[in-house]
Amino acid sequence: MEAPATRPTYDTGEPCAHCGLPVGPRPVEEAGEAFCCSACALVRGALREAGFAETVDRLRPLAATGGNARPVAPDPLGVRELDTERFLEEHTAPLDGGLREADLVLDGVHCAACVWVVERLPFEMDGVTEARLDLPRGRVRLAFDPERVALSSVADWLSRFGYALRPTRGDRQSGRSEAEHQLLVRTGVAWALAGNVMLLAFALYSGLDAAGGPFAAAAKWASFALAIPAVVYGGAPFFQRAWASMGMAWRARDPRRLHLDTPIALGVLVGFGHSAWATVTGRGDVWFDSVAVLIAALLTARYVQLRSRRLAGDASERLLALLPAMARRVTDDSSTEAVRLDELTRGDVVEVSAGEAVPVDGTVAEGESRVDNAVLTGESRPIPVTAGASVAAGATNLTAPLRVRVEAAGEDSRVGRLLAWVREAEGGRAPVMLWADRLGGVFVLAVFALAALTAAIWLVVDPSQIGLHVAALLVITCPCALGMATPLAFAVAAGRAARAGVFVKSDAATQALTEIDTVVLDKTGTLTEGAMRLVAHFGSDDALEAAAALEAHVAHPIASALTHAVPNARGEVTRVEAVNGAGIRGLVDGREVLVGRPDWIATETGSTAPAHLDAFVHDTVAAGHTPVAVACDGAWATILSVGDALRRDAHDLIATLRDEGKSVRVLSGDHPETVARLAETLGIPEADALGGVTPEEKQAIVQELQEAGHRVMVVGDGVNDAAALRQSDVGVAVGGGSTASLVAADVFLTQPGLAPVLRAMATGRTAVRTVRRALAVSLAYNALGAAAAVGGLVTPLVAAIAMPVSSLLVVTIALTQRVPGVDAPASPVPSATAPRSVPSPTPSLA
Structure with a gap:
C-alpha cells in the first residue's frame, strides 16, 4: 500500500509567497507554496498563468499595512440583516439610476492582494457597480443595484476568500468622518494652489521681478488668479468664525469675545489685499505665496486635530460593529x-x-x-x-x-457605552485652549493699537511710508502660530498617548492631569492584580479538592483561584447553589459542602471554627489575604488563604507620586485589616488608608478633599469607584474595569499595570508645557516683528517672507515633544516585594 503524502509544515512566521506577510498557523497552500490568504493564492496563480511569476513585485514593503489578520467566518444573522428593507433604508444612501451606496465593515482583509480581489466585485457580480476598500480601516464602500443583487450574495461571494462582511454601527461616527473628509479636501486644494503659487514666487524671487517686463507681470497675475480660490475657498472657515465672533463681540460690547481667527483673517486679508493692489497698479511687492501657504498650514493643523479626535472613535466604532x-x-x-x-x-x-x-x-x-x-x-x-x-x-x-x-x-450595552464615552470628549476643551482663544480678542486690539501708533509715527517721519509700514505690521503680526499651537500640541500628545494605551476623554482632562496634588487609589484590581490566587490552606486536602470541584461550576474570582490551584479536582457534583455575597453550597460525592466567608459558615453550621483553624483565619487577615472556610457535612474542614497579588509596579507608582510632592491615599471596600496591611507594605500612613468604605463614603471623602482646596485624581476599576471617579477632578479607569467606572472616568487605560497612570500624567504635563512654550515663542516672535515694523525696519515683502517662520517654529515644537514613558521604551519595572507567606503550623501550599 502506498504511503500517504506527507503534508508540508510551515513556520507561522514564514512569509507569504506573494505579499510577504507571515502565513500564520493556517496557511493556504497552492502549487507547493504557502500563502497568508486565498486572495494572495488567487493573484499569484493569475500572475503565474500570465508568465509574470518571476518578475512580479511581491509587495513586501506593504507588509506593515495590515498585520497578521486571519480570515473569519461571516455571521449568518448579520448577513440576513443586510437584505432587510429597514437596513437598506437606514444604512444605505440613494444614488442616481436606482443605485444605493453602502459602507460596511469587512473583516479578514490585510494585504494588497485583498484589495485587488475585493475591488474585482463589479467584474464578478452583476448589479455591483463599484467596490472601494479602505484597507487600514477594514471598510468597503459598495455601489449596487438592490433590484439585481442582494448584499447577502455579495457577502457569500466575499466569504469564499475568507472575508466577513458586517454592518457598521453608530450613525454619528459617519457624520464626523464626513466633516473630516470635507476638511481634508479643502486642505488638499489649498496645498495644491499654494504649491503652484510658490513655483511662480520662486521665479519672481530669482530675478524675474527685478527684471520687470511682461513675464514678471504675467507671473504676478497668475499668482493673483491662483490665490483667489486659495483665500476664498481655503480661508472660508477662518473668515466665517471671525465674522461670527465680531458679531458676538459687538452685541456683547466686549472685544474679548473676538475669536483668535479674527486677527488671522485680518492678516490674510491685508496680505492678499496689498498683493492684489500691487498687481493691479504694477507698483509694490506681492506675497501671494505666503498667504496661500499660511492658509494651507492652518488647515493642516485643524485637520490633524480633527483626525486625532476620531482615532479613539474609530477603534470603539469597530468594537461596536463586532456586536x-x-x-x-x-x-x-x-x-x-x-x-x-x-x-x-x-x-x-x-x-x-x-x-x-x-x-x-x-x-x-x-x-x-x-x-x-x-x-x-x-x-x-x-x-x-x-x-x-x-x-x-x-x-x-x-x-x-x-x-x-x-x-x-x-x-x-457595555460596548455601546464605550462609544458614548468617546463621544463625550467632543465638547471638552482645555482651559489653556480657551485662554488662547480669549487672547485673540486682546491680540487684535493690540494689533489695531500698534497700527495706529505706526501710522502716527510715520505721519511725522514720512507720510508717504504710512501705508507701507502699517501693511508690514499687520502681515508680520498675523497670529497664525497662536491658532496652531494649542490644537496641534494637544492632538500630537493625545495621539502618542493613545498608542501607549492611554485614552484621554478631552483636552480639559489632559490639562487637569497637570494640576493634581492628591491621588486616591482603589485597592482591588488597581493596586492589586485583581486576580485571586490560592496562597495556602490549612486543614483537610480532601475538603480542598471537594471545594475546587464545587467552585468549578461558578464564575467568581475565588472560584477561579481554586480551579487554577486544583485544575483536575475529583468529585461528582450533583447540586450547586450560590448564595450572593456569602458563598456556595452543593453536593459533592453525596457530601454537603459549603465554601464561603467564615462568618457565613459559622451561621450555617451553628458552630464556631476550631481554635487551630480560627488562628489561621487571623494569620491570613494579618497577611493581607482573604480567608475562605470549607465545611463538609456540617463540620469545619479547612481554611483557604486567597490573595490578590500586589502589582509589580505599585511601589514605583507610590514612590514617583511622592517624589512629585503628591499626597497618596487608599480607599477600599475590602476588610480594614487587609487594607492596613497593604498600606504598610507600600509605606502609606495608616491614617491615609481606609478599608470598609462604601461607594457613597468614597465620594464624600473625595468631595471633602476638594472642599479643602485639593485637586484630586481617583484611580479605580469597579462599580464601587464610579461615584468617586465622577466626583474627582480627574477620574482614571484602569483596563478591564466595569462599565460604570468607564463611563465615569476622564482617562481610560487599556494596558495592564499602574505605569500607564504615570504616562497619563506625563502626557498632560508635556502637552501643556508644549502649548505654553509654543505660545511664548509665537508671542515673542510677533512682539519682535511688530517692533521692527513700527520702526520701519521691515518692508511688507520681508514681513510676508517672515510671517510663516513662527508657524514653522510652532509646528516643530509640537511635533518634537517627547512624553516620558510614551515616546521612549519604559525601563524595566523592578519586582515589588512578594506578599508575605501566611504563617501557619503546617500549611499545605496549593
Whole structure:
C-alpha cells in the first residue's frame, strides 16, 4: 500500500509567497507554496498563468499595512440583516439610476492582494457597480443595484476568500468622518494652489521681478488668479468664525469675545489685499505665496486635530460593529425568531449558539458553557458560565448553547457605552485652549493699537511710508502660530498617548492631569492584580479538592483561584447553589459542602471554627489575604488563604507620586485589616488608608478633599469607584474595569499595570508645557516683528517672507515633544516585594 503524502509544515512566521506577510498557523497552500490568504493564492496563480511569476513585485514593503489578520467566518444573522428593507433604508444612501451606496465593515482583509480581489466585485457580480476598500480601516464602500443583487450574495461571494462582511454601527461616527473628509479636501486644494503659487514666487524671487517686463507681470497675475480660490475657498472657515465672533463681540460690547481667527483673517486679508493692489497698479511687492501657504498650514493643523479626535472613535466604532445586529429571541413555545437588537426589551430571552457572539448584556437563563471575553477585557482565558452568571455583549460563546435574559442591548450595552464615552470628549476643551482663544480678542486690539501708533509715527517721519509700514505690521503680526499651537500640541500628545494605551476623554482632562496634588487609589484590581490566587490552606486536602470541584461550576474570582490551584479536582457534583455575597453550597460525592466567608459558615453550621483553624483565619487577615472556610457535612474542614497579588509596579507608582510632592491615599471596600496591611507594605500612613468604605463614603471623602482646596485624581476599576471617579477632578479607569467606572472616568487605560497612570500624567504635563512654550515663542516672535515694523525696519515683502517662520517654529515644537514613558521604551519595572507567606503550623501550599 502506498504511503500517504506527507503534508508540508510551515513556520507561522514564514512569509507569504506573494505579499510577504507571515502565513500564520493556517496557511493556504497552492502549487507547493504557502500563502497568508486565498486572495494572495488567487493573484499569484493569475500572475503565474500570465508568465509574470518571476518578475512580479511581491509587495513586501506593504507588509506593515495590515498585520497578521486571519480570515473569519461571516455571521449568518448579520448577513440576513443586510437584505432587510429597514437596513437598506437606514444604512444605505440613494444614488442616481436606482443605485444605493453602502459602507460596511469587512473583516479578514490585510494585504494588497485583498484589495485587488475585493475591488474585482463589479467584474464578478452583476448589479455591483463599484467596490472601494479602505484597507487600514477594514471598510468597503459598495455601489449596487438592490433590484439585481442582494448584499447577502455579495457577502457569500466575499466569504469564499475568507472575508466577513458586517454592518457598521453608530450613525454619528459617519457624520464626523464626513466633516473630516470635507476638511481634508479643502486642505488638499489649498496645498495644491499654494504649491503652484510658490513655483511662480520662486521665479519672481530669482530675478524675474527685478527684471520687470511682461513675464514678471504675467507671473504676478497668475499668482493673483491662483490665490483667489486659495483665500476664498481655503480661508472660508477662518473668515466665517471671525465674522461670527465680531458679531458676538459687538452685541456683547466686549472685544474679548473676538475669536483668535479674527486677527488671522485680518492678516490674510491685508496680505492678499496689498498683493492684489500691487498687481493691479504694477507698483509694490506681492506675497501671494505666503498667504496661500499660511492658509494651507492652518488647515493642516485643524485637520490633524480633527483626525486625532476620531482615532479613539474609530477603534470603539469597530468594537461596536463586532456586536451581532440580530438575535434569536425565544418565543413562548420555546422556538426562536430572528429579530433586530432594537426590537429586544429588558427581560426577553435570546439563544446564543456555540461559536456565536453574545448579542446583549444579560444573565444566563439556561445552559452551561464557557465564554471568551478577550474583545472586552483582554483576558484570553475563557471563563465558565452557568445559570445566573452575567455575560456581556461582544463575548464569544465557545462550547454549548446558552439562553440569555436581556438586560441591555446595542448602544446601551457595555460596548455601546464605550462609544458614548468617546463621544463625550467632543465638547471638552482645555482651559489653556480657551485662554488662547480669549487672547485673540486682546491680540487684535493690540494689533489695531500698534497700527495706529505706526501710522502716527510715520505721519511725522514720512507720510508717504504710512501705508507701507502699517501693511508690514499687520502681515508680520498675523497670529497664525497662536491658532496652531494649542490644537496641534494637544492632538500630537493625545495621539502618542493613545498608542501607549492611554485614552484621554478631552483636552480639559489632559490639562487637569497637570494640576493634581492628591491621588486616591482603589485597592482591588488597581493596586492589586485583581486576580485571586490560592496562597495556602490549612486543614483537610480532601475538603480542598471537594471545594475546587464545587467552585468549578461558578464564575467568581475565588472560584477561579481554586480551579487554577486544583485544575483536575475529583468529585461528582450533583447540586450547586450560590448564595450572593456569602458563598456556595452543593453536593459533592453525596457530601454537603459549603465554601464561603467564615462568618457565613459559622451561621450555617451553628458552630464556631476550631481554635487551630480560627488562628489561621487571623494569620491570613494579618497577611493581607482573604480567608475562605470549607465545611463538609456540617463540620469545619479547612481554611483557604486567597490573595490578590500586589502589582509589580505599585511601589514605583507610590514612590514617583511622592517624589512629585503628591499626597497618596487608599480607599477600599475590602476588610480594614487587609487594607492596613497593604498600606504598610507600600509605606502609606495608616491614617491615609481606609478599608470598609462604601461607594457613597468614597465620594464624600473625595468631595471633602476638594472642599479643602485639593485637586484630586481617583484611580479605580469597579462599580464601587464610579461615584468617586465622577466626583474627582480627574477620574482614571484602569483596563478591564466595569462599565460604570468607564463611563465615569476622564482617562481610560487599556494596558495592564499602574505605569500607564504615570504616562497619563506625563502626557498632560508635556502637552501643556508644549502649548505654553509654543505660545511664548509665537508671542515673542510677533512682539519682535511688530517692533521692527513700527520702526520701519521691515518692508511688507520681508514681513510676508517672515510671517510663516513662527508657524514653522510652532509646528516643530509640537511635533518634537517627547512624553516620558510614551515616546521612549519604559525601563524595566523592578519586582515589588512578594506578599508575605501566611504563617501557619503546617500549611499545605496549593
